[in-house]
Amino acid sequence: MPEGDTIFRTARALGRALIGKPVTTFRSTYPLLTRFDDDTPLTGQVVDQVESRGKWLLISFSGGGALATHMLMSGSWHIYRHGERWQQPRANMRILLENAEYVTVGFRVPVAKMLRAHELERALRIPPTAIDVLSDDFDATEVSKRLLKCRDEEIGDVLLHQEVIAGVGNVFKSEICFATATNPFCAVSALNAERVANLIATARKLVKANVLEDSGDAIVSYGGRQRRTTHGSDPGGSLWVYGRGGEPCRRCGKPIRRRIQGPDARVTFWCPVCQPKPDGSEIDG
Numbered sequence: 001m002p003e004g005d006t007i008f009r010t011a012r013a014l015g016r017a018l019i020g021k022p023v024t025t026f027r028s029t030y031p032l033l034t035r036f037d038d039d040t041p042l043t044g045q046v047v048d049q050v051e052s053r054g055k056w057l058l059i060s061f062s063g064g065g066a067l068a069t070h071m072l073m074s075g076s077w078h079i080y081r082h083g084e085r086w087q088q089p090r091a092n093m094r095i096l097l098e099n100a101e102y103v104t105v106g107f108r109v110p111v112a113k114m115l116r117a118h119e120l121e122r123a124l125r126i127p128p129t130a131i132d133v134l135s136d137d138f139d140a141t142e143v144s145k146r147l148l149k150c151r152d153e154e155i156g157d158v159l160l161h162q163e164v165i166a167g168v169g170n171v172f173k174s175e176i177c178f179a180t181a182t183n184p185f186c187a188v189s190a191l192n193a194e195r196v197a198n199l200i201a202t203a204r205k206l207v208k209a210n211v212l213e214d215s216g217d218a219i220v221s222y223g224g225r226q227r228r229t230t231h232g233s234d235p236g237g238s239l240w241v242y243g244r245g246g247e248p249c250r251r252c253g254k255p256i257r258r259r260i261q262g263p264d265a266r267v268t269f270w271c272p273v274c275q276p277k278p279d280g281s282e283i284d285g
């Protein structure tokens with residue numbers, strides 16, 4: 001599943017191509033979207049806003065409707081100039097939105113809904129901006145409150161709960177735990193207040209650092225850019241632990257471990273030396 005920073009960058013790129021411009025063509029292979037378009041034609045409407053909210057990407061139109069897409073594992077949005085060759089086959093096109101300058105295509109987008117703007121948050125269970133790591137309204141106190149309610153769960157799992165902290169995906173989960181020297185298998189109840197505050201601040205810092213303006217405003221393909229959470233000391237690798245099972249820890253040199261964690265069976269990477277449990281027991285996690 002794409003991380004929040006990827007959706008944020010996609011929204012930013014799509015926003016540049018679409019906001020303030022009238023739609024000239026709308027097409028979709030989803031009957032529910034085309035039915036909405038039959039009732040309230042999108043052609044001629046102006047795109048007011050494109051934003052990422054949690055893992056949803058929302059495109060709002062001047063007529064009061066909003067297109068919400070969720071990428072899950074397979075979806076992506078591409079931006080092309082008219083006449084430019086697409087990087088995916090036509091058969092993968094699910095949604096197409098054009099204006100005078102650009103052709104934007106949602107390829108293999110598995111979940112797409114058209115809603116009235118005021119229905120969105122409720123209908124999609126979109127997390128409030130207070131717990132969205134990429135929102136200016138982010139409220140660490142609120143996140144801390146929600147996180148501490150999951151006292152019996154492992155922190156590595158809780159970091160993925162979108163109703164606790166929205167926008168942290170599985171890659172960042174492992175990276176945040178490493179950066180704060182937290183054992184991902186540690187129960188929330190075993191974390192002191194200082195560590196909880198540090199985890200939340202680090203989550204925000206790491207995810208935000210990955211949406212800095214450095215990818216240019218040309219065509220952005222979804223997921224095309226590598227995440228960076230190290231400080232550039234190793235140009236060959238961009239992450240501290242994720243995807244590095246068996247390789248030496250960048251801090252202590254001991255092998256990074258890999259294990260499946262939680263009810264959703266997500267993979268977790270950690271260094272048992274740099275990320276011991278608080279009581280020193282079960283150093284392997």
Ligand SMILES: [Zn+2]
Nearest residue numbers: 249252271274
């Ligand atoms: Zn280590």
